[in-house]
Structure formats: structure tokens, C-alpha cells
Amino acid sequence: MAWPDRHRLLPFLAWLPRQTPASVRRDLLVGLSGAILALPQSIAYALIAGLPAEYGLYAAIVPVLIACLWGSSWHLICGPTAAISIVLYASVSPMAVTGSDDYITLILLLTFIAGVFQWLLGMLRFGALVNFVSHSVVLGFTLGAAVVIALGQLPNLMGLDLDSQATALKTLQSLLEHAGEVDLPSLLLGLGTLLVGLAIKLLLPRWPALLISLAVASALAWLLPSVFGHVARVPAFVGQLPPLSPLPLLDLELILKLLPSAVAVGMLGLVTSLSIARSLSIRSEQLIDANQEIRAQGLSNIAGAFCSGYLSSGSFTRSGLSYDAGARSPLAGVFSALWVTLFALAGARLIAHIPIAAMAGSILLICWGLVDHRAIRALLRVSRPEFLVMSLTFVATLLLELQTAIYAGVLASLFFYLKRTSQPRVQQSREGEADVLRVYGSIFFGASHYLQVRLQRCQAQEVVIDARQINFIDYSGVEMLHQEARRLRRQDRSLTLRRARPQVVEELYKLEGPGECPIRFEE
Incomplete structure (x- = not known):
């Protein structure tokens, strides 16, 4: 359903005047719940992307505001995600030192290019193009990304300082070579964070498992300095609003070098966002304008790139929480971003108390949540060719560069589609x-x-x-x-x-x- 013409430039005018004090109060509380969930996730995803922790918070502010105000879904909440973070890391880490100023600039430039690509797709009304990335490709890539992320975090969990590797197999080989150098206190903190988080998820599923497990691990490390005092902490940062980031938009050679990765990760972000928006719209009986949603995703990443927010897309957990908690409008996402802003200003010093090993344990918890066991089993029962596409994408994710794995999955999916349609x-x-x-x-x-x-x-x-x-x-x-x-x-x-x-x-x-x-x- 297309927005009326008078609302095309400012689509939030279609729903904002209908809000009541009761609905605003409800969305304010839902936004607080979303922010509590987003805080540890955003920091963890920034570390996966090879960025300083604060850039995860920045990515949960401006991009979220833009996507909620200019999108069409009532419940879709955007922000940094694990899969996109690992693709960004794999794409840019060979070009610059992880965490350096040059690295951050490249990440933000790639975000801008991907945002422009997404916005152009929406303006040209090519929303159906994202359907060429099938659900089986997304399942396989997400499963592979979960394995790659988990392997990449094992050195931090074990207290090892190892160089990052290009593929999952090389990472595993490096871990085996240094298995005798494991730091036991770091390993205990990391595994303890993971086990506490899993217990909360199983016994108290509505509680913020990530936040509680990180708080428990940080308190333990602070109370027992003789045991955990040497364990590395997440670097602190100065609390501030997202700073403006100048981008090298005139460096054509650099833009062309980043373009293939930007297109791949841009498509992945759109497929993820639209999949979440459509699944929630069925439950809420809302009609989604796919092209409007795509334009909103593009605008959010374009604006986010200039405000230190790296590439964002729809979040399964935060969007699901928004729906389950009873959000009445996209204001819930707006309030979530404002709550995160308040923490970025007032609570930044607390991050310096989080052990890196505990953060690695929380990221492993996120990886476990990325694996959609039910969908994988259903795919095996319903369609063997689609299950094969998922398996090929998963293997490609482990053996190839991640952006190449996305293309490989799309090509495999198209091959089976053409094979089926060529024999009616x-x-x-x-x-x-x-x-x-x-x-x-x-x-x-x-x-x-x-x-x-x-x-x-x-x-x-x-x-x-x-x-x-x-x-x-x-x-x-x-x-x-x-x-x-x-x-x-x-x-x-x-x-x-x-x-x-x-x-x-x-x-x-x-x-x-x-x-x-x-x-x-x-x-």
C-alpha cells in the first residue's frame, strides 16, 4: 500500500497525529525495554565489526531514528546486527588496521555506499529485487556467520591475543596451535557469562539475559581483583552525542573497491529487514510498503554514515520485543534510540568495567540465538533443493569471503529456480x-x-x-x-x-x- 502523496516526503505524518497520551506512554516503556536489550548487543556487534565499542551505540541512534520515522512498519526496529558486522569486518579488515581511524572511515564509507544503493532501489521501485535472495540463502548465511563469529571470539574467551584470520578454518587452526596458552581466569569469566545468559534465556526468557550476564561478570571481576585483575577490559570512551564523520566521497578508486561488498551487505540488510517486517505485519494485520521500507533503510544508512553509525538493518530480537511488548507505533523505536542516546552520554564509563572475555561469552550467546533450528528442520522437510541451497551457502560462508558467499548463495538459489521453471x-x-x-x-x-x-x-x-x-x-x-x-x-x-x-x-x-x-x- 503506497503512502498518500502528501506523506511521501514525511511519511511519519501519516501516523504521528493519531497518537494518544496512553499510546505514547506505552511506546516509551517499550522503547526502554528495547534500549536495555540494544545496549549490550550494540557494543558486542561493534567489537565483531572491529570497531570501538561506542560505534555500536552510535549505530543504534541516528539510523534507528531515521528508519522508524521514514519506514512503513509499526514494529521493525533497526540497528547493528551480528551478520552484517562480520561481513563489514571481513570486507574492510584486509584494507586497514582494525579499529584505526582509516578503518573506521572505510566502514562508514561502505555504509554510505550501501545506503545509496538501497535508496536507489527504493526510488526505482525495485523492491521485488530482494526476493532473489531467498530465505534459504539467508538461513545458510546466518548459520555460517554464527560459526565464523563464534570462532573469531574464542581467542578473546580464552584470553589469547591472536591475529585475525581470513577464513574460519584458519582461525580454528590458529586456536589449536595456541591451545596451551589459555588464560584460565579469562576462560572462566567467558564461560560463566555464557552459562548465566543461557540459564536466564531458558528460565526467564523475558529478562534481559545479555545485560544481566555482563553485569554479573563485571561485578565478579571488580570484586576479585586478585583473580581477574589482569583480564583485559573493553576500552572506555568519552560520553557524547554521535560525532559527525567526514567521508572521502571524492576518492573514486576507493569507492569502486568497496562497491561489491556494499552491494552484497546492502542486499543482505534489505532481505533481513523486509523478512522481519513482513512476518510481523502478518501477525499485526498491517500492510507493508516494501519500496517505502527500502527507501527508509537507505536513508538511515546514508544519514548514519555521517553520524558515526555503521551499517544497520532490521533486528530479529529487538523487532520481536517491540511487537510482543505491545508497541503501538514506530515511536517505540524512536524512544529506544533516545534511551540509548541517554546512556551514551551518561553511562559510557561503565563500559570500561566489562571484561573482554565476558563480552566474548555474550557474543557466543548471540551466536546461539542466530541459529534458527526450527526453520532449518522445516526446510529439510519441505524442500530438499532449498535445503541444499542453504547448505551450499553455509559451506561457502566458512570457506569463502563472506560477501562472496552471499553471491554464491544467490546464484545457487537462482540455478534451482531456473532448473525448476525450465521444466514446467x-x-x-x-x-x-x-x-x-x-x-x-x-x-x-x-x-x-x-x-x-x-x-x-x-x-x-x-x-x-x-x-x-x-x-x-x-x-x-x-x-x-x-x-x-x-x-x-x-x-x-x-x-x-x-x-x-x-x-x-x-x-x-x-x-x-x-x-x-x-x-x-x-x-
């Missing part, structure tokens, strides 16, 4: 002296050869195609049917299309008019 279902029956072929599917360039072979196998005097289920025919299909009709005519046989749709008949007459067309038509 055909039911053959006999009616007197005629062979009747009922075709279920369009006749396009990929399917015309298959159908031609089926026609050539027919031996009856009259060959009839029941065309009720044929919605589309392209030039290759038209040429093939004319060619087969002429072949049958030379043999004193005929080709008849029965109950063809008007648009199909019109396309067939474009090659040869009604008086010359070798194909017969009947109702």
Missing part, C-alpha cells in the same frame, strides 16, 4: 485422435526447449496444448510454437492451443497475423 509440469492425456498436453507454467526461453521435446514426442494426428495455466510467453516460446506448428502442418498434422489467455494469443499473433498463423485456437 506437463500432464499428457489422449482424447480420441489427439494428444493433449496440459502445461502448468510460462513458456519462456528457459522452458521452450523442454516443451519442444515434449511436443516432438507426440505421435497423434492432432496435438493440443491446454493453455489455461500459461500466463506468459516470450519471443523464444512464440518462435518455438510457430516452428512446431509448421512442422506438424508439413506432416498433415496440426497444433491447437485450447483456452489460451488473450495476452498469450496476442503475443502469438505478433509473429504472424491471424490469417497466416499456423497455430489453431479453440475455446
